[in-house]
Amino acid sequence: MGSDCLFCRIVAGEIPATIVRETDTTLAFRDISPKAPVHVLVIPKEHYADVATLGQGDPGLAGELLAAAAVVAEDEGLLGDGYRLMFNTGAYGGQEVFHVHAHVLGGAPLGPMICR
Ligand code: AMP
Numbered sequence: 001m002g003s004d005c006l007f008c009r010i011v012a013g014e015i016p017a018t019i020v021r022e023t024d025t026t027l028a029f030r031d032i033s034p035k036a037p038v039h040v041l042v043i044p045k046e047h048y049a050d051v052a053t054l055g056q057g058d059p060g061l062a063g064e065l066l067a068a069a070a071v072v073a074e075d076e077g078l079l080g081d082g083y084r085l086m087f088n089t090g091a092y093g094g095q096e097v098f099h100v101h102a103h104v105l106g107g108a109p110l111g112p113m114i115c116r
């Protein structure tokens, strides 16, 4: 994907981000517009458009992404009170950046899963 994708550009170091964790295959950085006291995005370095494409295309990498998100949640102090792990997928899911990312949200009660 590369230059057309915002998160590929963050992986390439072309766009700055506040990185909180990096592995060989994943990167975690703070959301630029946080929706909770803790709001970290966890992505695979390799480009997949969404969680369905990733899960079917490379289940091992999907597992590494989940493991990285769990470490981020622990490092951010979220294990005691809990947190939300969210993958917006497609237009109705509210996905805006089409490079799969897990939202790690916590640090305060997050309310109902969906506001109607
Ligand atoms: P989604 O709606 O699930 O695709 O989420 C995209 C997220 O990316 C939003 O929460 C944005 O605030 C976040 N975002 C957009 N641009 C950046 C950026 N340059 N650095 C960090 N987070 C970003």
Ligand code: ZN
Pocket (backbone or CB within 6 Å): 001, 002, 005, 006, 007, 008, 009, 046, 047, 048, 098, 099
């Ligand atoms: Zn990408």
